[in-house]
Amino acid sequence: MSEKLMSRKKPAFPISDKLHEYLNEYSRNTKIPIFYEDLLRFAGSTVLYDNNDEDTLWIRVFYNEFDRQEIDLSLKRVYSSLHSDGSDRILQFLNVDAIDFCTFGNSQPFRVKVRNILNDNYTYFYVKKADASRIYGLELEHMLSPYNLNFLVYKDTLIEEHISGIPGDVFIKEMLPECTEPEKAQIAKEFVKFNERCMIRLLGDMRSYNYVIVPTHDFDHVVYRIRAIDFDQQCFEGKFKVYRPQFFKENRIMVDMVRDKLQRSSVDQYKIEERSIVAKRLIGYHERIEELLDCAKSDTISYEENVENLKMELLEFVQDIEFKKAGNMGEVLEAALDFVKRNYEDVSMKRLLHGPNKGL
Known part of the structure; x- marks a missing residue:
């Protein structure tokens, strides 16, 4: 049934100047040190399987040593902006354990696993290509559902917090x-x-x-x-x-x-x-x-x-x-x-x- 319901693949719609102004007003728009395209420069990858040895449609990506150092630091700063005050004070306690890329769906996001080295607690966030439809959806979910959502936008890059479940x-x-x-x-x-x-x-x-x-x-x-x-x-x-x-x-x-x-x-x-x-x-x-x-x-x-x-x-x-x-x-x-x-x-x-x- 669902195949007949859905039309052709949905395009990504750019974020208008007016929507950017709205995001600025409500502290969703902020400068971040990395773009979605930066993460596409991976040098290799390996397929991720679940506990039943089935393909998860995610791949774990790897970068050359120089790029990895720069990317890790930038992603830690993104984490600080998303979950803290945006300062560099917590960076020394963070480690980027993994960067995964989804090969399925429209958004093809990157999933970033960040771990606190002091206690081994970890969380995820996602780096995606910004799309106006998704921005409207996130904002409506934040206001009209029982759940608050945390996300950031910088030009054509979207950072989303992980939704557990x-x-x-x-x-x-x-x-x-x-x-x-x-x-x-x-x-x-x-x-x-x-x-x-x-x-x-x-x-x-x-x-x-x-x-x-x-x-x-x-x-x-x-x-x-x-x-x-x-x-x-x-x-x-x-x-x-x-x-x-x-x-x-x-x-x-x-x-x-x-x-x-x-x-x-x-x-x-x-x-x-x-x-x-x-x-x-x-x-x-x-x-x-x-x-x-x-x-x-x-x-x-x-x-x-x-x-x-x-x-x-x-x-x-x-x-x-x-x-x-x-x-x-x-x-x-x-x-x-x-x-x-x-x-x-x-x-x-x-x-x-x-x-x-x-x-x-």
């Missing part, structure tokens, strides 16, 4: 069968909410390998959350189904679990909960969202035929004439977010006027 495809294959029935019901609930959140903010291509499952121990049980990790397909595709994870074959097991574990009324309740939470975040981030949407409305992040198709599908889905007026993807996104916020405010006003047990 178990890849969805790995979890579904290896860990979901071992979950208890109550745990499966809780995961089903989270998938409903995740599906709704992606649909509302038009984040596409959430196949199982583009999100992670995050287990958290809470008293006597484990709580599972679902987080997106790939924001390449923000507001690009023209098919509405692409923005609804339930329609990808890779998520079929999750959809079946929702059907088996949740009643229709519960599914509807969880959808309303997620829409309300997103609406509250839209209100809380009102000024910043408006500035981001102003950038998107003056930007080109999709093809004209995708815009026309998506806005008509959304018009049919929600019966809101504002979608028909949209001239580009930024305006389609604005109409989608405004629709959610208006509905929340209308319901809240009715409850205020009629009381909690009247009208609704």
Whole structure:
């Protein structure tokens, strides 16, 4: 199913001057000592395999001695800017253990493993080619999801922090069968909410390998959350189904679990909960969202035929004439977010006027 949903390979869209100004305002734009292209100068590589001896589609890259010293120092400084105050004070305690390159997907990122030599704690960050779609996706995730995101942009290079979790495809294959029935019901609930959140903010291509499952121990049980990790397909595709994870074959097991574990009324309740939470975040981030949407409305992040198709599908889905007026993807996104916020405010006003047990 997913192969038919997705169109041809998405291009990378440049970051406009207006979007750069927005990133400056919110401390996302900063000068860093290395570019994505610098990491492409590797002299050799070796394939990385997982514990089952299967190709991970990542390769470990190596540089000649002179380049490696310069690159290591630059990456340590990037780490300091991303996770600390940007000074050189912590550099002596850091070591770049590995640099890996992904041969799969649109972004072809570099994954950098940085270790603190004092205690052997380590973390990752990613170096990618900057793409306007991904920037919009990261910012919307930061403001409209339960999770904050840390990233930096310098010209055409993007630095992203690592999002911890178990890849969805790995979890579904290896860990979901071992979950208890109550745990499966809780995961089903989270998938409903995740599906709704992606649909509302038009984040596409959430196949199982583009999100992670995050287990958290809470008293006597484990709580599972679902987080997106790939924001390449923000507001690009023209098919509405692409923005609804339930329609990808890779998520079929999750959809079946929702059907088996949740009643229709519960599914509807969880959808309303997620829409309300997103609406509250839209209100809380009102000024910043408006500035981001102003950038998107003056930007080109999709093809004209995708815009026309998506806005008509959304018009049919929600019966809101504002979608028909949209001239580009930024305006389609604005109409989608405004629709959610208006509905929340209308319901809240009715409850205020009629009381909690009247009208609704």
